[in-house]
Amino acid sequence: MNSNLKTAALFFAVTISVIACKKSESSEYGNPEISDSSSVAISSDSISMAATQEVEGKKFIKTAQVSMEVKDVYQTTIGVEKQLKEMGGFVTKSELHSNIISEENFPINDNEAKLVREFGQVNDMEVRIPTVKLGEFLEFVNKSNLFLHTRNITAEDVSANIMMANLEEKRMKKTENNIQKIKSNAEKVNLADNNLSEQNNQKLATYNLSDNLKYSTVSLYLKEPSTRISTIAITNTKNFDNQYRYNFFYDVKNAIIKGFYLTQEIIVGLFTIWPLILIIGISFYFWKRRKTNSKEIKLENQE
Helix, strand or coil: CHHHHHHHHHHHHHHHHHHHHHHHHHHHHCCHHHHHHHHHHHHHHHHHHHHHCCCCCCCEEEEEEEEEECCCHHHHHHHHHHHHHHHCCEEEEEEEEEEEEEEEEEECCCCEEEEEEEEEEEEEEEEEEEHHHHHHHHHHHHCCCCEEEEEEEEEEECHHHHHHHHHHHHHHHHHHHHHHCCCCCHHHHHHHHHHHHHHHHHHHHHHHHHHHHHEEEEEEEEECCCCEEEEEEEECHHHHHHHHHCCHHHHHHHHHHHHHHHHHHHHHHHHHCHHHHHHHHHHHHHHHHHHHHHHHHHHHHHC
């Protein structure tokens, strides 16, 4: 009896310790399913994190380049353009084209054929999106992603540029005031003109800086993972050529007419060169006569 109690107590202690170890491992390493879902959430949030980061006292010009494969380039392009419109963005470049790999005609009957074309579609886009919505836009684009080749997000710190622009504006304003105090002469005109030119250039630079801060530039390269096949009904051109290549009676009639005109041209040509023909005829006559006389003289000598 004591032996049975000891055995039961030992079994109970081992069971408790195994359960405690499992709980300890679960608390230390976490549930695998929960860990996976957290990773997905972090991966999804990383798109917006890289694109929407804000640092106090800093200003960033943000750009992004995305190259990925999508199921249908044309439909994805339409979706991107629609989303841009809703977000207040716009397209600055969209070059959608099909790369034709091969094409072949297959005759169906005497009049019809099928053009079978293998091709792949790609689109090289450049869009501008309000910077505050850059992360949201990239998350929308990622929904169409089948395979991501590259995704680069750049945040250029332009805080110093903004400070320098403000200082330059103050400097040029002070220079303008100093120029106004100078007596009017040719040098004053040149100084005022140069200062005005600098102010215009600075205003343009400030505008571009402000625009790039307000709108982020996103370059998208979309392509399909595999080629597609297009079939188009066309005319059987080969049979069409064979049908109209020869017309016997028409060709015979044309040949007779051409022969008649050719004969006329030959006769007219002969009349054109009649002096030459006459000279040749006379020369041939005298040559023939001389040859005959030579034979007669030879025969007489032999006799």
